[in-house]
Amino acid sequence: xxxxxxxxxxxxxxxxxxxxxxxxxxxxxxxxxxxxxxxxxxxxxxxxxxxxxxxxxxxxxxxxxxxxxxxxxxxxxxxxxxxxxxxxxxxxxxxxxxxxxxxxxxxxxxxxxxxxxxxxxxxxxxxxxxxxxxxxxxxxxxxxxxxxxxxxxxxxxxxxxxxxxxxxxxxxxxxxxxxxxxxxxxxxxxxxxxxxxxxxxxxxxxxxxxxxxxxxxxxxxxxxxxxxxxxxxxxxxxxxxxxxxxxxxxxxxxxxxxxxxxxxxxxxxx
Amino acid sequence: xxxxxxxxxxxxxxxxxxxxxxxxxxxxxxxxxxxxxxxxxxxxxxxxxxxxxxxxxxxxxxxxxxxxxxxxxxxxxxxxxxxxxxxxxxxxxxxxxxxxxxxxxxxxxxxxxxxxxxxxxxxxxxxxxxxxxxxxxxxxxxxxxxxxxxxxxxxxxxxxxxxxxxxxxxxxxxxxxxxxxxxxxxxxxxxxxxxxxxxxxxxxxxxxxxxxxxxxxxxxxxxxxxxxxxxxxxxxxxxxxxxxxxxxxxxxxxxxxxxxxxxxxxxxxxxxxxxxxxxxxxxxxxxxxxxxxxxxxxxxxxxxxxxxxxxxxxxxx
Numbered sequence: 261x262x263x264x265x266x267x268x269x270x271x272x273x274x275x276x277x278x279x280x281x282x283x284x285x286x287x288x289x290x291x292x293x294x295x296x297x298x299x300x301x302x303x304x305x306x307x308x309x310x311x312x313x314x315x316x317x318x319x320x321x322x323x324x325x326x327x328x329x330x331x332x333x334x335x336x337x338x339x340x341x342x343x344x345x346x347x348x349x350x351x352x353x354x355x356x357x358x359x360x361x362x363x364x365x366x367x368x369x370x371x372x373x374x375x376x377x378x379x380x381x382x383x384x385x386x387x388x389x390x391x392x393x394x395x396x397x398x399x400x401x402x403x404x405x406x407x408x409x410x411x412x413x414x415x416x417x418x419x420x421x422x423x424x425x426x427x428x429x430x431x432x433x434x435x436x437x438x439x440x441x442x443x444x445x446x447x448x449x450x451x452x453x454x455x456x457x458x459x460x461x462x463x464x465x466x467x468x469x470x471x472x473x474x475x476x477x478x479x480x481x482x483x484x485x486x487x488x489x490x491x492x493x494x495x496x497x498x499x500x501x502x503x504x505x506x507x508x509x510x511x512x513x514x515x516x517x518x519x520x521x522x523x524x525x526x527x528x529x530x
Numbered sequence: 531x532x533x534x535x536x537x538x539x540x541x542x543x544x545x546x547x548x549x550x551x552x553x554x555x556x557x558x559x560x561x562x563x564x565x566x567x568x569x570x571x572x573x574x575x576x577x578x579x580x581x582x583x584x585x586x587x588x589x590x591x592x593x594x595x596x597x598x599x600x601x602x603x604x605x606x607x608x609x610x611x612x613x614x615x616x617x618x619x620x621x622x623x624x625x626x627x628x629x630x631x632x633x634x635x636x637x638x639x640x641x642x643x644x645x646x647x648x649x650x651x652x653x654x655x656x657x658x659x660x661x662x663x664x665x666x667x668x669x670x671x672x673x674x675x676x677x678x679x680x681x682x683x684x685x686x687x688x689x690x691x692x693x694x695x696x697x698x699x700x701x702x703x704x705x706x707x708x709x710x711x712x713x714x715x716x717x718x719x720x721x722x723x724x725x726x727x728x729x730x731x732x733x734x735x736x737x738x739x740x741x742x743x744x745x746x747x748x749x750x751x752x753x754x755x756x757x758x759x760x761x762x763x764x765x766x767x768x769x770x771x772x773x774x775x776x777x778x779x780x781x782x783x784x785x786x787x788x789x790x791x792x793x794x795x796x797x798x799x800x801x802x803x804x805x806x807x808x809x810x811x812x813x814x815x816x817x818x819x820x821x822x823x824x825x826x827x828x829x830x831x832x833x834x835x836x837x838x839x840x841x842x843x844x845x846x847x
Contacts, residue, residue: 263639263640263641263642264640266639267636267637267639267640270632270635270636270639271625271628271636274627274628274632276627361625365623365624365625365626366620366621366622366624367623367624367625367633367636368623369589369591369617369619369620369623370617370623370636370637370640370681371640372590372591373589373590373591373612373615373617373619374613374615374640374641375612375640376590376606376607376609376612377607529586529591529592529593530586530591530592
């Protein structure tokens with residue numbers, strides 16, 4: 261399994277799509293920080309005025325002080341790409357393409373003729389997703405802190421305990437989502453299916469539509485047990501054992517999707 | 531039990547009643563294949579006969595519906611047995627955006643190699659040393675096949691399973707791959723090669739397996755094939771029935787085979803002039819006559835038609 265992991269890392273760092281993903285996340289972070297800077301700082305407001313962004317000045321008057329009171333660097337990270345699902349969307353598409361290429365290129369034959377236990381293949385892919393996810397999350401956090409510094413430290417820093425708590429469950433949650441993408445890609449062996457499922461689920465569209473329907477019957481409590489809901493509305497700060505629910509939900513999904521992916525791969529010939 | 535193990539160990543591959551079904555269709559039907567260690571096993575069959583499915587099952591890419599596979603005397607799911615196999619099934623599985631060397635390094639990492647000098651060696655062996663830094667998407671089909679073979683050679687496997695390895699290769703490439711296979715075979719490696727280019731296969735194979743509709747109809751050694759493909763005298767006449775009676779009256783020890791109403795094959799004949807004279811004197815018109823040698827292709831086609839070969843013997847290994 262570790263040999264497969266080594267092999268995947270070798271391919272990963274030579275994959276253009278990884279750098280496109282990182283570029284998109286970095287660009288989103290820079291843009292968001294710049295826009296907040298325009299709203300909350302006098303220098304930013306002056307810059308917005310000089311650029312003719314008059315509508316921005318109204319926003320600045322109304323929301324500028326509010327943002328400064330309510331936001332810290334962790335909230336900013338969540339707002340940039342986590343809560344809305346942009347992060348899972350970008351990483352999900354990347355994962356779908358990465359797994360799909362194994363099937364499409366036929367290289368999987370080279371791998372599975374050697375490592376005949378297909379559970380190992382899924383475990384290595386899940387482990388790869390978890391590691392890459394962790395690296396990108398940490399890079400993103402580092403970039404947010406750097407940007408905050410660059411823009412004059414406009415937002416207060418989140419505490420280390422708070423950051424660690426959030427990052428740990430968000431990492432688990434997003435890894436579970438990526439495992440779902442691995443399952444879909446292994447099951448359908450189609451990049452289109454993986455991308456469509458990623459878009460529908462990471463944006464919350466599928467969950468919202470189904471919740472709207474079940475809500476007609478007064479049954480939409482289930483939404484609180486979805487990955488999307490937990491990632492969007494999960495706690496930033498540990499306040500009590502109830503906050504650990506998000507870990508449990510992520511772990512259950514991670515296990516279920518991993519098993520489903522391994523079973524799907526084992527049942528079909530290559 | 532020890533005896534059984536020793537008997538199995540003599541075979542690189544042994545299948546017992548290997549069967550693969552897709553819904554109601556039987557792709558491979560109770561296949562008993564035996565490939566001796568150190569042999570080159572030519573696996574022959576028409577399109578859709580079940581060759582690739584069999585090879586996929588040997589490589590662990592398809593699960594048998596029933597039956598057993600033993601690789602070097604061990605079960606096919608044994609990790610050590612799997613490590614002794616290199617395969618090229620259907621097309622070479624390659625990442626197009628990576629170079630030839632990077633693809634080979636990927637496979638080397640997958641095997642667990644840390645010294646990549648073997649990567650350069652296999653690229654050199656397959657004539658790709660100069661193209662190592664070229665992206666695979668710019669490769670011709672023949673170059674991809676060569677790279678597929680290079681990948682199969684990585685890790686110094688004892689058994690190489692090659693499905694149509696010379697597809698798309700130019701004549702020079704075919705010769706190079708043939709020489710490579712023969713050289714590796716001399717070093718003790720076993721090969722299972724499936725190919726439609728029977729002339730090429732007959733130049734290297736030491737054993738043959740012929741599959742038809744999922745069943746192994748023949749499994750013979752090169753010597754047995756040569757025995758079955760003896761020279762024969764082919765004569766085309768206006769009345770084969772009368773000609774046959776005349777011939778057997780004069781030479782009862784010959785082995786005749788009437789292929790149609792006008793054609794007779796005679797095995798065991800040394801000289802044909804007297805035969806022509808005999809028939810002409812007896813007013814049998816002779817349209818053509820001459821000695822022929824049955825090659826692998828003719829043998830294969832005859833087996834596909836369900837004919838028994840040579841002197842009418844059914845030779846199953």
